[in-house]
Amino acid sequence: MHTLITGGTGLIGRALISSLVADGHTVTVLSRSPQQHQSSLPAGVNVVKWDGASAEGWGHLVESVDAIVNLAGEGIADGRWSEERKQRILQSRVDAGKALVEAIRSAAKKPKVFIQSSAVGYYGASDETPLSEKSVAGKDFLGKVCSDWEASSVALEKMGVRRAVIRTGIVLSTKGGAFPKLLLPFYFFAGGPIGNGKQYFPWIHIDDQVRAIRFLLENEKARGVFNLAAPNPPTNKEFVQKLGKAMGRPAFLPVPAFVFKIVFGEMSTVLLDGQRAQPLALQKAGFTFAHPEAVAAISDILKQKK
DSSP: OEEEEESTTSHHHHHHHHHHHHTTOEEEEEESOHHHHHTTSOTTOEEEEOOSSOOTTTGGGGGGOSEEEEOOSOOSSSSOOOHHHHHHHHHHHHHHHHHHHHHHHHOSSOOSEEEEEEEGGGGOSOOSOOBOTTSOOOSSHHHHHHHHHHHTTGGGGGGTOEEEEEEEOEEEOTTSSSHHHHHHHHHTTOOOOBTTSOSBOOEEEHHHHHHHHHHHHHOTTOOEEEEESOSSOOBHHHHHHHHHHHHTOOOOOOBOHHHHHHHHGGGGHHHHSOOOBOOHHHHHTTOOOSOOSHHHHHHHHHHHHO
């Protein structure tokens, strides 16, 4: 299988590329800075320059690929959200989706499957209500971003391309994303719930994230929206207690919400607001989680770091 990946130099992209290459698949990555990233990716990966907003210079490559995974977008958890940065977060996702649609529309031979990235932030801040893939979008910034992100490639369905949308939870990995920010206080024996701790914490082990994407790539019946989060998400309080247990650290010192808001600004909503997202569609399709339990998953992640 030949897979074209955008956003391939991010946390999920790198893990996915390593998995595909290890199994003998061909991978092409679209990157704004190919020379910068070529040497850090596995041997044999073809890195092609693109501007993130058009099909210029690479559109012809679509003719030779079997699948496209669109992970492109400025990192949400990489820093404070100024108004300018919020615009870049949104625009980078919408522009990438439209560019890929443009390239596929012009291609005589179209890919068989298209994976469209999104996030559980689609649902906005929610209460204890379980959220399925049929639940409505939130009206906050992340809800708007995810809705527009998903819509950027919806035209592909009318072109006969199988499309699967992945709404990802907080990915457990020490190599990036929001999880390392949760770990930091525990190293200083100061870990505990964030805010009131009652918000739900939809998480997924990085290995299951990659396995789920590959499952959707290879399962010809898989189409539509899929929540990528471990079953039965805990509250933040429950999760940090499990985190403390896995690290051998106390987890009783609460971190007031205002502290996160001071340090991270509006971006703190990623950890302060929760979604009780359930992976119903993924499980119905036949996917089995390798890491369904938080303590074991956290222990595995920390072991990988050593």
